[in-house]
Amino acid sequence: MAIFKGAGVALVTPMNEDETVNYDKLDELIEWHIAEGTDCIVICGTSGESATLSEEEHIATISHCVETVNHRIPVVAGTGSNSTKTAIYLSTEAEKAGVDGLLVVTPYYNKATQAGLIRHYTEVSESVHTPIIMYNVPSRTGCNILPETAAYLGKNVKNIVAIKAASGNLSQIAKTKSLAGDALDIYSGNDDQVVPIMSLGGLGVISVLSNVAPGYTHEMCWKYLNGDTKGSCAMQLNAIDLIDSLFCEVNPIPVKVALNMMGKEVGPLRGPLYGMGSEADTERLRKSLIDFGIKVK
Template structure:
């Protein structure tokens, strides 16, 4: 269902802090025109933690409506409360999403049995496909390889994983342990080359917000087995990949998007802020290295 370059979409806010639907629809349209293979609304990069539940699934619905079936929509829907996660996956389905992207419970830090039981309850509540999102750097909860495999074998609606652990060996370990066809997507742009070379099939990307065509071309080269071209594109984008995390995300990526598309709103919702001067300089250098400025 998901492969290639899939942007984790930033969410535009008007000067008064409200969701800017017109800017979002324009942005989604641009992403599709530039070759993005899927869309992830209201994930971490989309400032989901600052949205109300009503806003969250309204934005999912807007993304689905604008995409019009041309690419699949993978809606952020996780929670550290299993009951809320069940509500979220049902709301994502009602909004028209093709699948739900779900982190394991964060902050309360369940053990591996608790993680399994959480996803068992969520998957049992709704038939919407689920992509696991393992990002222990944010959740402080790591889905062990053995638990990923246990979930994948027990729950057919869990179709893949966004792996942001930063541990390349996991791609091979999970490929060996999970059912054939289990989709592995990188959660780190700077590691996507190695991730794909060891069995991944795409990236849920921050950089694709800024450079969607280059990211799509990079993923297409990987899919074709042309790792000479893929390496050249990786090298071209590498400084930008790094620069987009020189301050708290999504500050740098919103700054970068505004540089590429000056009509895109600059606003973030607290506690997220505009990036520092040093971060802005790094992004400017990354854009120049990629040939985008």
């Protein structure tokens, strides 16, 4: 059984001005997403600035999210690391907190071999009982889960059940699905490829767009799942300009700026990520939000 279907939000981590985690604002965001129809909360992923959260903050943020959601929709926690031991530690702590799934990114910087990836994911899996979504995003990690490796893990490792596919390579994603079959669910990791990946058997998206347009992203996915391919495709194409603007600089810089423009007051980013690098990109983002029908300050 799939962890979720539809639109999971890769939720930002709201910060106070001193860059501590703003748990009150986190509660507000979670309640908004549930009201808007978001199908799953993905906490402490890339968009949640997991790389600059301390281990203590990481675990506390996951635990707080699980308590706030209180079983109303699934919660998936980002627990990946470039260290297998750290990934195991974060995964076991997230499991204790009661998450419904774990999102485990490929080890970054180390550039593991395919054999190394198999061992890494197997060791993480053996440490927990919670279902695992592998996260393949080679543009950020320098490490690519090849289709043969993904299929092997889905078929042979007990609780590896899905992959968040963010390689941008539709041919690779198609081959992964062809080799893995029903052994591995697929979620789009790119907002501009949701419908194409669902056409290859994907179940939905783990989405940055959902941060600013949660109801829209949910509807786009469920139109497809309910058989309205044409309507879903039209929504995908209509959102392309906003999606491009949300990635005009490295994620999650634009999405946090966008949420602040919308009055959500999610606070600053943590270094080495700061604000938008140019006024032109800021204005592009503002215009895209307005053109999409989103009110900004």
